[in-house]
Structure formats: C-alpha cells, structure tokens
Amino acid sequence: MTEKKNMGFATRAIHDGQGPDVETGAATVPLYLTSTFELDGIGKHRGHEYSRLSNPTKSALEENLASLEGGASAHVFGSGVAAIAALCTMMKTGDHVVCGENVYGGTLHVFDDVMRGYGIDFTYVDTADAENVARAIRPETRLVHIETPTNPMMTLADIRAVADVCHAKGVDLSVDNTFMSPYFQQPLALGADIVMHSTTKFLNGHSDGLGGVLVCNRPELAARYLFVQKTMGGILSPFECWLVQRGVKTLAVRMKQHDANGRTVADLLSRHKNVKRVNYPGLADHPQHELAKQQMSGFGSLMSFELGSRALADAFLQNVKVCIHAASLGGVETLVCHPATMTHVDAPKELKERLGITDGLVRISVGIEDVEDIIADLEQALDGLE
Numbered sequence: 001m002t003e004k005k006n007m008g009f010a011t012r013a014i015h016d017g018q019g020p021d022v023e024t025g026a027a028t029v030p031l032y033l034t035s036t037f038e039l040d041g042i043g044k045h046r047g048h049e050y051s052r053l054s055n056p057t058k059s060a061l062e063e064n065l066a067s068l069e070g071g072a073s074a075h076v077f078g079s080g081v082a083a084i085a086a087l088c089t090m091m092k093t094g095d096h097v098v099c100g101e102n103v104y105g106g107t108l109h110v111f112d113d114v115m116r117g118y119g120i121d122f123t124y125v126d127t128a129d130a131e132n133v134a135r136a137i138r139p140e141t142r143l144v145h146i147e148t149p150t151n152p153m154m155t156l157a158d159i160r161a162v163a164d165v166c167h168a169k170g171v172d173l174s175v176d177n178t179f180m181s182p183y184f185q186q187p188l189a190l191g192a193d194i195v196m197h198s199t200t201k202f203l204n205g206h207s208d209g210l211g212g213v214l215v216c217n218r219p220e221l222a223a224r225y226l227f228v229q230k231t232m233g234g235i236l237s238p239f240e241c242w243l244v245q246r247g248v249k250t251l252a253v254r255m256k257q258h259d260a261n262g263r264t265v266a267d268l269l270s271r272h273k274n275v276k277r278v279n280y281p282g283l284a285d286h287p288q289h290e291l292a293k294q295q296m297s298g299f300g301s302l303m304s305f306e307l308g309s310r311a312l313a314d315a316f317l318q319n320v321k322v323c324i325h326a327a328s329l330g331g332v333e334t335l336v337c338h339p340a341t342m343t344h345v346d347a348p349k350e351l352k353e354r355l356g357i358t359d360g361l362v363r364i365s366v367g368i369e370d371v372e373d374i375i376a377d378l379e380q381a382l383d384g385l386e
Contacts, residue, residue: 009068009183010252017063018245029060031242053230057238061245062213065203068182068248069195071215073222075229076236076244080178080198081106083212085114086228087145087174087196090221093119096141100127100157102150102355103176105344128288130161137169147176148185149292152304152339152363153355154279156288159295163191172221174214178202178330183255184298188217199236199244201330205254209243211236254332255298257368262301265366268375269305274382276360277306301366302329304339310359312385313338317362319381322373329365334374336364 007015018029032055037048048054058076066074077083084107091097099111101124111122125132127146137144144166148157159175166173174194175187181202187195197203199211214225229235236244266280281292282299292299307313316336317325323334327342337343340359344352352358366374 012067013064013251014249016067017060018249029057029242029245032057032238034238051238052233052235055238055241057245058236058241061236061241061248064245064248065182065197065199065213066215068251069177069215070182070186070188070217071195072217072219073225074213074215075222075225076199076241077212077214077229078234078236078240079210080104080196080200080212081110082234083196083198083214084110086214086225086232086234087143087194088115088120089228089232090172090224091115091118091120091142094140095143096121096123096138098123098125098133098136098141098144098171100146100148100150101125101351102153102155103145103147104151105347107145107147107176108347126155127157127162128155130158130165133162134165134169137165137171141169141171143172143174145174145176147179149179149281149300149302151179151343152279152302152357152361154281154286154303156281156291156295158291159187159190159192163193166193167191179302180296180298180300181251181255181330183251184259184300185296188215190295193217194221200328202255202258203248203251203330204244205247205251205330205332206243207328207331207333207335209240211240211244254368255300258301258366259298261368261371261374262299262303262366264371265301265364265374265378266299266303268378269303272379272382274307274312274385275305276308279304302363303366304361304363306356306358307360307362307385310340313360313362315385316381319384320377321380322369322377323364323381329363331365332368334365334367334369334377336362339363 062074123136125136146157163173172193175192176196178198195215197213269275269278280303323336
C-alpha cells in the first residue's frame with residue numbers, strides 16, 4: 001500500500017491504493033476476476049474470503065477514492081443510484097430527509113417512488129439558501145442531501161453554511177459531488193459528512209462503466225456502508241472497479257482540460273444570438289459566481305442553456321456532428337442532452353416550470369476534444385437554427 005497523503009492530488013490519484021503488486025511487481029493493480037479465495041485454515045484467510053465481502057481490486061479503488069475526497073473510507077456500489085439507495089439505509093420508518101429540489105431525476109425516483117413506501121418522508125427545498133434547509137429540518141430529520149452544482153440548472157449550495165445548519169441540529173449532510181469531482185470540490189473539508197458520486201461520470205471519465213461511491217468521515221458510517229455492501233450485495237464488480245481506477249489516474253489532467261474547454265464553450269454560448277440564457281457558475285453573471293470561486297477550485301464542464309422551444313432544442317441536437325446526443329456526462333467526449341425528456345422526464349410539470357427546466361433547455365458536458373472543433377460544431381448547430 002502506497003501512502004502519499006501529503007502529496008499533490010495528481011500524485012495521490014495515481015498512487016494511493018494503487019502501489020505495485022506485492023507478488024509480481026506489476027505497476028498497476030491486477031484485475032482479480034474471482035468470486036472466492038482459498039482459506040489457510042478454519043477462519044484463516046489472507047485478507048479476502050469472498051468477493052461480495054471484499055476483493056483486492058475493489059479495496060484498492062476504495063482506498064484511492066477515500067484519499068482523493070479526504071475521507072476515512074469509501075464504499076463502491078453498482079451505480080450512482082445504488083449508492084443513493086445505500087445512503088437511504090441510514091433511515092428507518094418515520095425518519096425524514098431534506099433534499100435539494102433540483103437534483104438528478106434518478107435520485108427523486110429512489111426517494112419518492114421507493115423509499116416513501118418504507119415510511120420515510122422527504123421534503124424538497126431550494127438549497128441555494130441555507131435558511132430554507134434550516135426551516136425544513138424537523139425533530140425526526142436524519143439527513144440533508146444536496147447536489148452542488150445542481151443538475152441541470154447549475155445552482156450552487158453553500159456547503160459550509162448548510163453543514164453548519166445541519167450540525168447545529170444534529171443532522172448529517174451528504175453532498176452529491178459528481179459534477180465537480182474531488183479535483184474541483186472537497187465537500188468533507190467544508191463540513192459535509194458524506195460525499196456521493198456516480199463514478200460513471202468524471203471519475204471513470206471514459207463512458208464505459210457504471211458505478212457509484214459513498215465516501216464518509218466517521219467510523220460508524222463506514223461500518224454501516226460496509227454492512228450494506230455485504231448484506232445487500234449491490235457492490236461494484238472487480239472489472240468496473242478496474243475501469244474506474246484506470247480513469248482516476250488521469251482525473252487531474254482531464255479535469256483541467258474539461259474546465260478550460262468548458263469556460264471557452266460557456267463564453268461562446270453566452271455571446272451567441274440564438275442562445276437566450278446560459279447556466280454556468282464560471283460566468284460572471286451567474287448569481288453565485290463568487291460562491292463558486294470560494295468553494296470550488298474550477299468551474300468544470302457542465303452547463304445548460306436555453307434555446308426557447310422544444311423544436312429549436314430538437315433541431316440543435318440533430319445538427320451537432322462532433323457532440324454526441326446521449327445521456328450521461330463526464331466522459332472525454334462532449335455529450336449533449338435534453339433534460340426535460342431525459343434526466344427529468346418524470347419530474348412533475350410544476351417543478352420543472354419552477355426550476356426552469358423547459359422544453360428549450362439543453363445540457364452540455366464539454367469533453368476534452370480540441371476546443372476549436374467543439375466550438376465549430378456548436379456554432380454550426382446554433383447557426384442552423386436561424
């Protein structure tokens with residue numbers, strides 16, 4: 001095991017949990033495609049017994065992700081929503097959760113369509129104002145869950161302010177950090193108790209594997225999520241763990257390019273005559289631009305923009321040539337999607353209207369292609385709307 005806790009992010013991304021193989025000297029963590037492990041006697045094993053309980057490839061990834069988020073432990077699951085479901089196992093019938101009103105549609109499905117059936121109650125608020133969170137917390141509240149920036153409107157929550165509210169009331173705070181990755185945002189350092197990611201996105205970075213992770217900062221939380229992994233079995237497979245490990249090694253360099261390209265694309269969109277509004281924290285006119293500069297070290301590559309109608313959004317999505325019209329985000333390729341009919345297709349109409357998720361809204365995850373090619377593609381697609 002390589003320990004480089006005092007070294008830089010890129011060094012830790014490459015080395016923490018991923019030292020040379022002890023037996024062979026292999027420079028990368030081997031892919032252990034095994035379901036079981038030989039015992040040395042009754043109750044005697046060499047660190048692993050059965051891959052649902054633990055696997056060397058999975059353990060290496062979890063150590064790595066815990067290091068990058070500054071957590072005590074990390075626990076990987078089969079998808080981002082599987083991690084959200086595991087987060088809910090903290091709750092029991094009668095408990096209450098406060099959640100941001102503008103979160104990924106899959107999170108809403110887990111909370112409203114599954115967990116409410118077990119007697120857990122949810123209240124949704126605008127987490128851009130920490131006072132809204134404070135007012136929503138009740139004696140039976142066990143958790144506050146936020147996304148920052150939000151999907152797809154790119155609204156920020158002040159993590160430290162929300163954490164202070166939560167802890168004053170004895171409530172844990174979980175933060176979905178998928179959009180920023182640990183390279184640009186460190187929620188635990190700002191007071192959060194739990195950080196969640198869809199590892200499918202920036203951590204993997206290559207659009208070729210599903211996964212989710214919970215990173216926590218307390219032993220009792222670690223024990224809980226380890227128990228959930230063992231008993232419910234929704235773990236990340238060794239192969240997908242290996243894919244994420246491979247992706248994380250280049251996270252620092254990828255995020256720098258994502259950010260550089262994202263800023264350039266946001267500038268183009270903000271100036272194009274066929275774009276009515278751009279939602280991107282890196283723009284000076286974003287209402288929380290100053291907060292973004294305080295709690296994030298970069299602005300990332302996610303943004304949304306308004307074209308005015310579904311017909312125009314559809315024409316734009318059909319016009320792109322380099323950008324790919326597809327779900328997901330955080331890959332090396334530029335991905336564009338239509339939130340109203342994709343990520344938030346099942347969200348109530350009144351909620352979408354209040355948040356601004358219109359039929360003319362497009363979300364873009366800017367990739368790391370040559371930015372000139374991305375710009376040229378977006379310009380021709382937008383110009384074609386005239």
